[in-house]
Amino acid sequence: MCTAATYKTKDFYMGRTLDYECSYGEEVTITPRGYTFMMRHGKPYQTKYALIGMAHVAGEYPLYYDAINEKGLGMAGLNFVGNAFYTEPAEGKDNVAQFELIPWILGQCTSVKEARVLLERICITNISFHESMPVSSLHWIIADQDEAITLESVREGIKIYDNPVGVLTNNPPFDRQLAGLNRYMGLSAKQPKNTFGGANELPLQAYSRGMGALGLPGDLSSESRFVRVSFVKMNSLSGDSESESVSQFFHILGSVDQQRGCCEVKEGAYEITIYTSCCNASKGIYYYTTYENHQITAVDMNKEDLNAKKLIRFPLVCGEQIRWQN
Numbered sequence: 001m002c003t004a005a006t007y008k009t010k011d012f013y014m015g016r017t018l019d020y021e022c023s024y025g026e027e028v029t030i031t032p033r034g035y036t037f038m039m040r041h042g043k044p045y046q047t048k049y050a051l052i053g054m055a056h057v058a059g060e061y062p063l064y065y066d067a068i069n070e071k072g073l074g075m076a077g078l079n080f081v082g083n084a085f086y087t088e089p090a091e092g093k094d095n096v097a098q099f100e101l102i103p104w105i106l107g108q109c110t111s112v113k114e115a116r117v118l119l120e121r122i123c124i125t126n127i128s129f130h131e132s133m134p135v136s137s138l139h140w141i142i143a144d145q146d147e148a149i150t151l152e153s154v155r156e157g158i159k160i161y162d163n164p165v166g167v168l169t170n171n172p173p174f175d176r177q178l179a180g181l182n183r184y185m186g187l188s189a190k191q192p193k194n195t196f197g198g199a200n201e202l203p204l205q206a207y208s209r210g211m212g213a214l215g216l217p218g219d220l221s222s223e224s225r226f227v228r229v230s231f232v233k234m235n236s237l238s239g240d241s242e243s244e245s246v247s248q249f250f251h252i253l254g255s256v257d258q259q260r261g262c263c264e265v266k267e268g269a270y271e272i273t274i275y276t277s278c279c280n281a282s283k284g285i286y287y288y289t290t291y292e293n294h295q296i297t298a299v300d301m302n303k304e305d306l307n308a309k310k311l312i313r314f315p316l317v318c319g320e321q322i323r324w325q326n
């Protein structure tokens with residue numbers, strides 16, 4: 001399972017949890033401007049804008065899971081198993097393999113508005129990066145400071161949904177996830193009023209704090225995480241400084257954190273939150289924590305040469321960094 005969310009204070013933030021039972025060996029990776037991608041279906045393509053994100057680097061190829069670009073546009077791919085449907089290349093379309101999609105969009109768009117134009121002629125193809133790698137079944141959130149959309153390639157074709165909550169998890173398809181929120185419209189951060197018996201009121205009491213959100217689902221299913229993180233995000237309050245915003249963002253995604261042992265995917269294998277990211281998309285900073293490193297680590301793309309010829313790679317800092325006080 002995975003969860004992605006956006007957050008706006010003075011700057012625009014976007015991030016995700018990457019939940020899985022094994023890691024593919026990812027690194028924070030900067031793709032500079034003018035980097036050439038050998039496209040599977042067409043002419044080589046050069047990025048106009050630099051991007052920073054989490055990627056598994058194969059040779060000199062960054063296989064991005066999520067990223068932002070230097071213009072403040074962000075994108076994340078989340079599992080969509082059983083619903084994602086990619087096709088053969090189509091005549092007259094921009095044929096883009098699933099693993100090429102993030103650099104294809106972020107390398108040439110400055111906003112969701114521009115991405116929408118590009119997506120009108122896209123065909124996401126079912127070719128794998130390498131025979132040793134499966135084709136991932138994903139859907140994507142694409143967001144900037146003004147709006148967010150969800151992109152799904154399903155059997156009926158390409159679907160683009162406005163995403164007014166700025167949240168994405170996994171199955172079912174996004175329209176059903178969003179409709180699911182209707183069931184929770186009574187939830188509130190305020191204490192509940194007693195309306196239980198209508199005119200025949202019972203003397204019921206709110207005997208504990210937090211009862212306004214009673215019924216908020218607490219389990220790890222994708223639908224429940226969608227509701228929970230949407231509630232937390234929509235009610236979130238923080239100062240707008242960098243540290244207050246980043247701190248609050250990690251708390252938002254903390255509401256869907258997965259602890260080892262709670263979600264068995266096969267005998268003896270458990271899904272965990274491998275990493276949690278928070279990108280300041282306005283400033284080009286990638287913050288992350290890992291399952292075993294709760295200290296926030298950051299990489300600022302603007303401290304690097306964005307016109308470099310090669311990928312700039314940062315292996316993840318893993319292992320708890322404990323600050324001893326005595």
Ligand SMILES: C[C@H](CCC(=O)NCCS(=O)(=O)O)[C@H]1CC[C@H]2[C@@H]3[C@H](O)C[C@@H]4C[C@H](O)CC[C@]4(C)[C@H]3C[C@H](O)[C@]12C
Pocket residue numbers: 001002018019020024056063064065077078079080081099128129133134135136137138170171222
């Ligand atoms: C496993 C990851 C998604 C995590 C997730 O959504 N978990 C939810 C599980 S479930 O639905 O609830 O069952 C996905 C997100 C991005 C994926 C990677 C990226 O797409 C980049 C390449 C693409 C290649 O085709 C496969 C390797 C890969 C390196 C992918 C491995 C894996 O599928 C990743 C890492």
